[in-house]
Amino acid sequence: MWIYDKKLEYPVKIKNCNPKMAKYIITQYGGPDGELAASLRYLSQRFSMPTEEARSILNDIGTEELAHLEIVGTMVHQLTKGVPADVLEKNGLGAYYADHDHAIYPISAAGNPWTAEYIQSKGDPIADLYEDLAAEQKARATYENLINLADDPDVIEPLKFLRAREIVHFQRFGEALRIVEDKLAQKKFFITKPEFLKKRE
Amino acid sequence: MIQPTLDICNMLYNNPAFFTGPKLAHAYVPFQQLVCVYPPMKGLERGTIFPELDRPFGIDPEYTADA
Numbered sequence: 642m643w644i645y646d647k648k649l650e651y652p653v654k655i656k657n658c659n660p661k662m663a664k665y666i667i668t669q670y671g672g673p674d675g676e677l678a679a680s681l682r683y684l685s686q687r688f689s690m691p692t693e694e695a696r697s698i699l700n701d702i703g704t705e706e707l708a709h710l711e712i713v714g715t716m717v718h719q720l721t722k723g724v725p726a727d728v729l730e731k732n733g734l735g736a737y738y739a740d741h742d743h744a745i746y747p748i749s750a751a752g753n754p755w756t757a758e759y760i761q762s763k764g765d766p767i768a769d770l771y772e773d774l775a776a777e778q779k780a781r782a783t784y785e786n787l788i789n790l791a792d793d794p795d796v797i798e799p800l801k802f803l804r805a806r807e808i809v810h811f812q813r814f815g816e817a818l819r820i821v822e823d824k825l826a827q828k829k830f831f832i833t834k835p836e837f838l839k840k841r842e
Numbered sequence: 843m844i845q846p847t848l849d850i851c852n853m854l855y856n857n858p859a860f861f862t863g864p865k866l867a868h869a870y871v872p873f874q875q876l877v878c879v880y881p882p883m884k885g886l887e888r889g890t891i892f893p894e895l896d897r898p899f900g901i902d903p904e905y906t907a908d909a
């Protein structure tokens with residue numbers, strides 16, 4: 642169950658429209674390393690985690706990624722709000738406008754619609770957590786690319802915030818990985834053979 | 843060069859009592875220790891309340907290979 646707070650995790654107040662920037666930023670909405678992929682990846686993987694800590698970390702970070710999805714959606718909305726069709730068209734959003742008008746739809750910067758193929762939920766907690774660590778680095782790298790493409794501080798500040806969160810998430814997944822590896826190692830290692838195994842021989 | 847016996851190898855690498863370091867073929871992130879935290883408004887502005895995780899774009903060379 643979730644409790645919804647009717648505000649953004651980080652404020653977005655973009656004064657100047659910029660459809661070209663919107664076309665790039667939407668990749669963090671519905672692209673391969675975007676927030677929709679992140680949230681669904683973590684919220685799906687949590688069920689097969691072997692420790693309470695790992696389940697909680699995936700649950701909390703998956704939830705926060707949904708809040709990031711909302712921030713990115715708001716940015717794209719503000720960057721395109723009221724921009725006429727011909728201006729969208731000149732900025733590479735003609736095809737987008739034809740299908741979605743000024744609505745928000747999960748696609749990558751190149752226009753590919755979101756797909757579950759961006760994520761995995763493997764049932765192997767080690768494999769899943771390594772994917773999550775990689776996902777955080779890819780999201781960080783994407784935010785850095787977007788910061789390099791942006792020139793408006795109203796756009797750069799939320800992007801910097803979102804980038805910073807990926808570093809914190811990486812740390813938490815690294816801690817989850819160690820907790821899970823320790824737990825799995827414990828299960829298999831005995832200093833002396835336990836009694837119940839001896840009897841069977 | 844002396845070839846260690848298989849037993850010694852097993853003892854060293856498969857027994858946590860002898861080998862406590864990071865294992866081969868495993869990635870490690872050290873546990874964070876709670877030291878001090880930013881006040882809430884600064885945390886919001888920086889994207890984290892932990893000074894040790896506050897690494898803005900451009901500060902770490904490994905994060906700016908192409909920038």
Ligand SMILES: [Fe+2]
Nearest residue numbers: 777806807810
């Ligand atoms: Fe993240």
